[in-house]
Structure formats: C-alpha cells, structure tokens
Amino acid sequence: MIPDNDQPLPNDPAAGGKPRVTRRSFLRAGIGTASGLAALAAALVPLKDFDTSDLTLGKFLQRHYKELGPAEMDQVLQRIAREVEQRYGVRPELRDLKPKDGVEFVYALHLGRCIGCRKCVHACVQENNLSRLPEMQYIRVLEMPRGSVDVERANHNYDRPQVPDPEHYYMPVQCHQCANPPCVKVCPIEATWQEPDGVTVIDYDWCIGCRYCEAACPYWARRFNFTKPRFTHDANGAVIMNPNMNYLSNRPRKEGVMEKCHFCLQRTRAGRMPACLEVCPVGARKFGNILDPESEVSQILKTKHVFVLKQELGTIPRFFYYFDQEYPRTAGCLPNEGYGDAFPESDGSGDQGRSGSALQGAPA
C-alpha cells in the first residue's frame, strides 16, 4: 500500500496513537543520554581521590565534645589514637585534660623586650603539630615602625639578616582568647566555645569548615586547613610529630576544619608553660593564672603599663601587652619633690611665680 500524503506520520501525537520511536529520535536521545552520563561520570572523577579509609562508623556517629560521657570519651580517644598511629606511625599519648577550678589563663607579652626572632612561631609549629605544607603558623610577629601602634603599617613577612631592626619594634599576635569572643558567636553549630579556664577551643570532629569564625576574628588568629596537613620526616622517614596530644588542642587536624592557638592546652592544663614562652630567648612572654594574685601575670597586670589590641572592639582579650613604666629617675618626679610646689596646700593665691608664669596674665 502506498501511504497517502495526507495520512499522519506514525509518531505524530495529533494522530492520537502511541508515539513510535524512529531511528532518528532514538539516535538523538541516545547520544544525548550517553553524553550526559559521560559528563556526569567525568564530573564525579574527583571522588576517586576521596579517602574513605578514615571514615568509620564510630567517627561518623560521634557526638559533640560536650555530650561525650567519660566512657564514651575513652572510646573516642582510643579510636583517634589508633587512627593517628595508622596514618602517621606515631604512637600518641592522647588525653582529654579538663579545666581546673579557680584557674583562668592569661598571657602577657613585654613589647619592649621582643626582638622578633620568631622562635615562638616555630616552637609553636613543632609543639602543636601544625601543617608544614601548606605552611601554617598560629603566631604572627608584626614588625612595626617605632612610635606607632598602627597595625596597618605592620609587616609580618619581614626578612632580615639580623633582628631586631633599630627602626622597628616587634609585636607578636596570636589568639587573644577573648572573654567576649566574636568567633564563638558566629559559629552556626557550636563547634567552637569558651572553656571555663578562658581558652576558646575547637572540636575538630564537629567543625564543618564554614570559616565564619575566621572572618569574625579581628586578630586574624584562626587558620583553615585547605588541604590535608602534611608533616616533615626525619632521616629514617618517620613523621616528626609531638606525641603529647590533647583532644581539644594539638591532635592532628583533618582537611576542611579550623584551628588556632589554644595556649598549648596539652601543656598548660598539666601545669606547664606554653611552648612559645619557654623558647623565648629574652623572657618577653609571661603566662599564668590570673585568679592567683601571686602569679606572675597578676603582678604584671597590677604593676605595669598594660594594653590590649583593638580594645575598642570590646572583645576583652586575655592577651595583654605591657611595657616598663618610667622609673622616677629625675629628682622632679619623686613624690614631695618638685610637684609639691605645683600644687601648694594653700588657697593658691601666693606662689604664682613657681606654679607657672603662663597663668599670670589670666583674668581673675
């Protein structure tokens, strides 16, 4: 039968019949689908590199630090210690040190002493197992022109054959452990919080890496792990790592979480001094318990000229900068000598000549 020109095409819906697949439409749809699937598969290629070896069920179901009971915490610590040993070949002494009652940590730094040698920076890197590639450092030593406290003019990338430079002074900046921390306020999931001893900590297993806290911090104290941290190896090929670890401080971090200075909790909650303090060659760094009136930091805050960085922001830092006051070296500065004449005990009508000739012509 010769088809009539007026007869509708077999797959014309206008004919009311079921559309039939022609070779053309089959090829068109087939090529489109195949290309789409190819593109989808290609787009998923990076998943090949996704490391699932460290994604265990226990880790996936782990609860927030504050919700972990002692028994649960023990399990978590054992699991993390096992993972660290598997990955890095270092047997860690992993603990969860708790804050002590009546202890609030405070740091004081003598600006007149710091020579900008950056030893604190590297002692921190070593103590806290910071990534060496990409390079991460908690402490920035700002080189500032003398006579200015304008941090906009500071340079932390200075490179000199010798320090200190006579034209500059040095101001190390790290986490200020604020009593009113903006970083904690912005965290959407409470992965970072302030501990009773004043240290703001991060649960690395809870952090989702949104980096809000990094943006909120006015001191640029927070660091983000863009990649998996990499460490150096010694001559035998073993990873160089500090085995003294604490859950909330220096256990190895993973990709995509925040970290920052935590006053070396693995040391300080065991009563020791932070690593950056012990290595300071000039004794510019001071650390201690502010609630103990006899502690070094209490004495410094009582007797020295102290200031905090960006006080106007109301962050109330626990990190103080101090410098020596002018000692009364000249006779005129000693009490009851010199100044005694300027403020006579009489009504002030007499003794005008000594209290200042500039006021003589003032109208009565």
Add this chain to the structure above:
Amino acid sequence: MGPSARGSPESRLSRRWPSALVGPGFLVLAAWFLYGPETVLVPAGEPIAVDSRLLSIAPRRETLGDPPSIEVEGVRRTCVECHALFEPSVETPKRLLMHAHVRLDHGINDRCRNCHHLQERDKLVLHDGNVIPFRESQLLCAKCHGPTFRDWERGAHGRSNGYWDRSRGQLVRLKCSQCHDPHTPRIPAMDPLVPMPGPRDPRADRGVSTAPHPGAQHPVFRLGGTDSGGSPERMEK
C-alpha cells in the same frame, strides 16, 4: 492538517536547535572535566622542617656555679685554689694576666672589688661589706638595679620556665647572670638570630603595602606627634 500543522522546515529547525546542542555540550563538558586544567591547591615541594636546634630552652649563659670554678689547662679549679697563692691587690684598673677574656663594660661600676671579695675569692661583696655566695648574685645586682630587681621578683622581668602551677612542678626563674654577662651586662642588640620564614598562605602572600594607610594619619595612631588643639595655645590665652 498536513504540512501547515507540522510547521515549515525552518521553524522546526529553530525549535530543535537548543536540544541538538545538549549532547555535544555534555561531551565538551566531559572532556573539560577529564582533561581540563587541574586546580592545584597544595603547594608543590617538600615541607620545610622546623630546626629544633634553634629552639633550645636552655639559659643564654652558663654560670660558673657556686663555689665558682673554671677550667684551667683542662682541669676544673675553684677560685681559691689559685688565689690562695697570690696576694690580693687593690690596685685597679689593672692589666690582668689571667681572665683575659673578661671585658668590663658596666658603666661607672668599673672596679673588680666593687663586687668581688678581695680575700674570699669564691664570694661576692655588697657595697655595705656584707658577703654573699655566688648563687645569690641577684642580691648584688639589686643594690643598683632596684626597680629591675623588683620586677624580676614579681616575674615581670626575665625568663621563667617550667610550671606555672607550682603544686605540680617548679617554676624556674632564671637569674640575672643566666642572661646577662655581669661584666658586660648589656645584651648585644644585634644578636645574629636568623628570622624564620613567615606564614605562607593565600592571605599572607598578598603582601603588605608600604604606603601609609589613611588611618595612620589619625591622631590616635600617632604616638610621637602632638595633636592639634593641645594645651600650649590654651595656656597662653
């Protein structure tokens, strides 16, 4: 019905051409994903190790101990072992035959016997004649450097290593002579300490502009300058 219902060939093509591009478009995307430029997030190269030798927490100076002893031709000897043989001389300054490495640059304090006891050579002497052992040398320094000694006692001057929590361990407060040479107390201003590499991350690598920031002109930030509207003019009125 007929051709008019299915539209002209031109209009059919114009209806179909976006869908005709979907397949090749996906193919191009697939090729791009597989063979396109790779995003490198990790800086290449080997990580730089921290030089632990630079991170010693030992005191800057080794003191002579108490009783003080020095090495003489390979043998450890105390002061009195030799000085028992010599008559003490009050003549100063005097050319030294021994202790030639000692350079005395301590301001007006330029006499050996200001600090060293003339007869008891393993002891120090205060300006009031009291004799103290070498291990309490900070009391001698305190006779002139009172405010610094006061700061040191409070912990505001000098290094303190060890434990902040004294119930768990010792707080080791370094003494004056563990950092300062008593004969030339000024610590050399130019200690050859090589600065270690600074932080390297995208934000840090932006570099620092050397041009003064507009805020730098704000009086709050200018410590050295005098702010306008200061007291001198007002006082002259």
